[in-house]
Amino acid sequence: MKPMLQIAKREIALLLSNKTIFIFAVILPFISLLFFNGLLKNGVARDLPIAVIDLDNSAISRNVISQLDATPELWIYQTIVNQQKGESLIRQGKIYGLVTIPKNFEADLKSGKQATIVNQYNSNVLLPGGLEFKTFSKVIGTISAKIFIQNQLLKGVSMQQAIVNYQPVKLNNHVLSNPYTNYSYYLNSGFLAYFLQIIIILTTIYCFGNDLKYNKGNQLLRISNGKLNPIVFGKILPFTIWFFFVGLIMYYSMFVWQDFPLNGSKTALLIGLFLLIVASQSFALFFLSISNSFSEALIYGSGFAAVSLSFSGITFPIFSMGKILQWISQVFPFTHFFELFMEQSQQGFPVYYSFKSIIMLIILCLLPIIFAWHNLHKLFFKGMFNNRI
Numbered sequence: 001m002k003p004m005l006q007i008a009k010r011e012i013a014l015l016l017s018n019k020t021i022f023i024f025a026v027i028l029p030f031i032s033l034l035f036f037n038g039l040l041k042n043g044v045a046r047d048l049p050i051a052v053i054d055l056d057n058s059a060i061s062r063n064v065i066s067q068l069d070a071t072p073e074l075w076i077y078q079t080i081v082n083q084q085k086g087e088s089l090i091r092q093g094k095i096y097g098l099v100t101i102p103k104n105f106e107a108d109l110k111s112g113k114q115a116t117i118v119n120q121y122n123s124n125v126l127l128p129g130g131l132e133f134k135t136f137s138k139v140i141g142t143i144s145a146k147i148f149i150q151n152q153l154l155k156g157v158s159m160q161q162a163i164v165n166y167q168p169v170k171l172n173n174h175v176l177s178n179p180y181t182n183y184s185y186y187l188n189s190g191f192l193a194y195f196l197q198i199i200i201i202l203t204t205i206y207c208f209g210n211d212l213k214y215n216k217g218n219q220l221l222r223i224s225n226g227k228l229n230p231i232v233f234g235k236i237l238p239f240t241i242w243f244f245f246v247g248l249i250m251y252y253s254m255f256v257w258q259d260f261p262l263n264g265s266k267t268a269l270l271i272g273l274f275l276l277i278v279a280s281q282s283f284a285l286f287f288l289s290i291s292n293s294f295s296e297a298l299i300y301g302s303g304f305a306a307v308s309l310s311f312s313g314i315t316f317p318i319f320s321m322g323k324i325l326q327w328i329s330q331v332f333p334f335t336h337f338f339e340l341f342m343e344q345s346q347q348g349f350p351v352y353y354s355f356k357s358i359i360m361l362i363i364l365c366l367l368p369i370i371f372a373w374h375n376l377h378k379l380f381f382k383g384m385f386n387n388r389i
Contacts, residue, residue: 007223008234018210021210029243029246032199036188047074048097051076051086051089051099052068052098052101053080055101059106064140078095083100093122097136099120105117145167148166184258194308198302205288205298208285209298209385228377232285239281243277254345268354278365282365282367282368282372289371289372289374304332308333312335336361339354339357
């Protein structure tokens with residue numbers, strides 16, 4: 001116990017004196033918290049710029065434009081008369097949609113003909129493009145319903161029957177989680193923990209790799225009386241406690257500052273956070289054990305942490321991936337943490353639904369360090385990496 005405490009005190013002193021470790025462990029976590037909480041503080045995109053070409057210039061066409069502009073999601077950036085200019089604005093990223101109202105729009109509607117409004121939008125940018133399409137469809141649907149019901153009333157049909165004639169099948173939607181379509185609830189739930197994981201892996205690699213780079217492994221082995229356990233636990237423990245504290249602040253920023261929904265177990269979320277930290281440290285040690293140099297370990301660690309976002313289901317659903325990729329996704333601790341987090345925060349599942357995620361996180365805490373232990377012992381016995389880069 002005494003050698004472990006001695007090494008732990010040494011790590012705390014290094015944390016306060018070493019600029020690189022201090023930036024990694026203290027500065028970057030809070031910068032990422034402020035950045036993502038500030039970036040998505042509104043939760044929902046508002047006032048997306050679009051352009052309109054009104055070739056009819058009638059009372060009804062102007063009403064369509066005013067209703068589009070009245071939505072909180074859209075903002076009429078410009079009214080233009082040239083199709084090429086509108087498409088150019090989309091390509092330049094100045095607008096996210098181009099709405100064209102054709103000639104004789106009002107006349108066709110009054111004569112009972114079907115009129116068409118053209119909506120061109122950029123689907124390369126999924127969030128604003130999808131939101132523009134959704135809002136446009138909603139506005140045009142409302143206008144179409146109003147016109148249809150008015151025509152039915154003129155024919156002597158009752159209001160109730162006119163509504164039934166327009167929509168014989170009534171929708172009854174129930175949003176089970178995130179009913180406000182708040183992108184911060186979803187994206188920040190992943191991004192904040194994702195960047196914390198990157199910082200943990202790189203900090204752990206740096207703390208161990210820095211000693212091995214400068215041939216201090218033997219010195220640590222002498223302090224620990226030739227045992228690896230005091231070195232590993234002594235160096236890791238202070239940072240485990242510190243990153244758990246940072247994680248609590250991350251949770252505070254989510255559930256108190258931004259008022260994220262919390263419909264499940266607080267205990268399960270705390271367990272998931274702790275296991276994510278330990279699993280990230282365990283993988284960092286594994287990358288150290290298979291590396292020939294300090295820089296190589298950093299490359300392995302940063303690459304693993306970066307790829308984990310793609311396999312977590314945030315950017316693309318895991319169940320839609322190929323079978324092999326679905327299996328690979330289970331190797332990443334962040335995949336299971338994010339699943340647990342969503343189940344216990346927004347979806348409000350009973351805790352036993354998250355047992356699989358907790359068990360997988362425990363396994364991913366143990367397996368990397370088990371596979372790394374022998375090589376780590378050899379590495380510290382040698383005192384340095386094979387290559388001093």
